[in-house]
Ligand SMILES: Cc1ncc(C[n+]2csc(CCOP(=O)(O)OP(=O)(O)O)c2C)c(N)n1
């Protein structure tokens with residue numbers, strides 16, 4: 001029998017969500033799931049190149065955190081598993097898909113591809129291919145908000161930054177250095193560890209002396225919490241508290257979300273290392289299925305309404321593929337463009 005680290009069921013009576021909030025979370029998770037399924041299809045049809053890392057199974061983390069933030073005002077920083085964070089942050093699906101196709105209409109103008117989604121318009125600080133590379137970038141973004149507000153007297157500079165990374169990133173020095181500075185300077189940042197138990201083929205317990213990552217925050221005097229990353233309401237509630245803390249100038253939070261990726265590390269990974277039993281345990285905790293049950297059981301939505309949302313998203317993604325397919329590739333004469341900032 002496998003022994004999984006799971007948390008007590010989140011008490012949904014401890015929070016109140018409106019129908020509108022519920023449907024926003026549902027729609028965002030479905031968008032993430034169906035977008036990634038379409039990516040797999042397009043990848044195997046040869047429409048995109050290089051490594052493509054999908055987010056299936058982890059949707060409750062992206063939606064739960066980012067939907068607790070102010071879109072286009074707060075900052076989001078990701079990793080190479082970044083498509084869904086970009087979507088939750090408000091980057092249009094067509095721009096994410098076009099980026100994956102290497103097209104000039106992509107959110108990084110076709111120069112970035114799967115691992116380098118970026119959007120100045122939506123305050124997406126980027127996807128980063130090196131493990132833990134985004135952590136100092138996000139910490140810097142949080143520093144500039146604080147500096148503008150407190151040192152330059154700009155009251156409006158109350159932006160919060162959310163920084164997403166994996167369990168594998170937590171044994172990298174940048175993680176510890178940034179936790180130290182963020183606490184010391186009380187930066188308005190939320191570090192979100194998506195602990196999906198694996199770093200490619202390395203099991204978290206085999207690589208980590210203290211596998212309960214949230215506890216590492218405590219060594220710095222930072223608030224650190226563990227949360228069921230398959231329960232969007234649990235994540236959302238923890239994120240709302242962390243956002244409020246950051247916005248009030250009370251400093252950072254480390255949220256460790258226990259989650260699981262439903263596919264291999266990347267689309268090039270045959271996923272033969274993980275036990276069938278382990279996978280089945282986590283598949284049975286599918287965040288979208290669980291939230292569908294919550295919405296219907298609590299009369300926040302009926303099945304027909306949810307199906308209508310699914311269909312709307314399917315259409316949106318089909319249009320994104322059409323847009324990406326019909327978009328031009330960047331011209332060879334523009335090879336050197338966007339390397340340096342332009343006037
Ligand atoms: C600095 C660095 N070392 C090694 C790699 C190779 N690598 C790519 S993904 C990965 C695993 C990271 O796992 P985790 O942080 O748990 O994120 P997940 O893939 O599970 O989302 C590694 C070691 C890298 N990209 N960067």
Ligand SMILES: [Mg+2]
Pocket residue numbers: 166167168194195196197198199200
């Ligand atoms: Mg991992």
